[in-house]
Amino acid sequence: MKAAVIVFPGSNCDRDAAVALEAAIGKPPAMVWHGDAELPTSDLIVLPGGFSYGDYLRSGAMAAHSPVMREVIKRAKAGTPVLGICNGFQVLTEARLLPGVLMRNATLRFICKDVHLRVERADTRFTSGYANGDVVTFPIAHKDGSYFADDETLQRLEGDGRIAFRYCDPDGKLTAGANPNGSRDNIAGILNETGTVLGLMPHPERLADPALGGTDGAKMFKGLVESLAA
Amino acid sequence: MKARITITLKPGVLDPQGKAIEGALHALGFGSVGDVRQGKYIEVEVAETDPARARAEVERMCNELLANTIIENYAYELEVA
Numbered sequence A: 001m002k003a004a005v006i007v008f009p010g011s012n013c014d015r016d017a018a019v020a021l022e023a024a025i026g027k028p029p030a031m032v033w034h035g036d037a038e039l040p041t042s043d044l045i046v047l048p049g050g051f052s053y054g055d056y057l058r059s060g061a062m063a064a065h066s067p068v069m070r071e072v073i074k075r076a077k078a079g080t081p082v083l084g085i086c087n088g089f090q091v092l093t094e095a096r097l098l099p100g101v102l103m104r105n106a107t108l109r110f111i112c113k114d115v116h117l118r119v120e121r122a123d124t125r126f127t128s129g130y131a132n133g134d135v136v137t138f139p140i141a142h143k144d145g146s147y148f149a150d151d152e153t154l155q156r157l158e159g160d161g162r163i164a165f166r167y168c169d170p171d172g173k174l175t176a177g178a179n180p181n182g183s184r185d186n187i188a189g190i191l192n193e194t195g196t197v198l199g200l201m202p203h204p205e206r207l208a209d210p211a212l213g214g215t216d217g218a219k220m221f222k223g224l225v226e227s228l229a230a
Numbered sequence B: 001m002k003a004r005i006t007i008t009l010k011p012g013v014l015d016p017q018g019k020a021i022e023g024a025l026h027a028l029g030f031g032s033v034g035d036v037r038q039g040k041y042i043e044v045e046v047a048e049t050d051p052a053r054a055r056a057e058v059e060r061m062c063n064e065l066l067a068n069t070i071i072e073n074y075a076y077e078l079e080v081a
Helices: A014-025 A067-077 A087-094 A151-159 A218-229 B016-027 B051-066
Strands: A003-007 A030-033 A044-047 A082-085 A101-103 A111-119 A135-142 A146-148 A163-168 A187-191 A197-200 B002-009 B040-045 B072-079
Touching: A003 A014, A003 A067, A014 A044, A014 A218, A044 A067, A044 A087, A067 A082, A082 A087, A087 A101, A087 A197, A111 A187, A146 A187, A163 A197, B002 B051, B040 B051, B051 B072
Parallel strands: A003 A030, A003 A044, A044 A082, A082 A197
Antiparallel strands: A101 A146, A111 A135, A111 A163, A163 A187, A187 A197, B002 B040, B002 B072
């Protein structure tokens, strides 16, 4: 299996993603610079966290129009799985591969802490390492993570089962107190219509090794690799 | 010519920054202050002499990059040099 991690100027979780992918795959992913118009053949494309282009204009807006993204969008539309983490999720919404927008946190603060997430869909290639309703711990580290979409879009996401993760309390309850950033309906991660693109604000790659304090994130990469190999 | 572009949040979209500014203005004693909304202002020089073509260009810029039309509206004026 071949994975590619796209590196934008200002990406800062690209190497964390590469380490987590290598642990799951057994070999390192290709690191592809944003200015490259060519992208190696890949079974999985990862858009990492960070602050691409300094978050100028809007988080992810510049990166969504960088040369390599034209190819990423083409591959995503042809069915290649794409995982966007944090800034990568913002890039996916700006590139219109996922609906909605990540807006400034309701608190206006940058939030860096571990949060609980409830797995809403364990039957996707991204989440096959979990069971429906599992409560997992992933870190978040963002200032623009408040998921917004209009009522009609939210209804469509709910109806089609495209919400992959929601912020919850330790018991899996979707409380307002467990929502760190003001996201509508506690949404932490969503899928595209075909389930081949996942964007999420929390960072699975940051809790993917016991030395980092937890391995809940490693299950995403392991499950992903197994389901892609199947 | 120069395009003066104003980008504002659509009605109904939460604006925590506007709310924070509103609170700060109240704290400063500006009791008359009601709702505050924050937006962006961008100036773009366009090497174009035909206003109709300049308008079409600016609208494309706004739709493709400058505004996220899911949450933002844009308006602009052209200033002929």
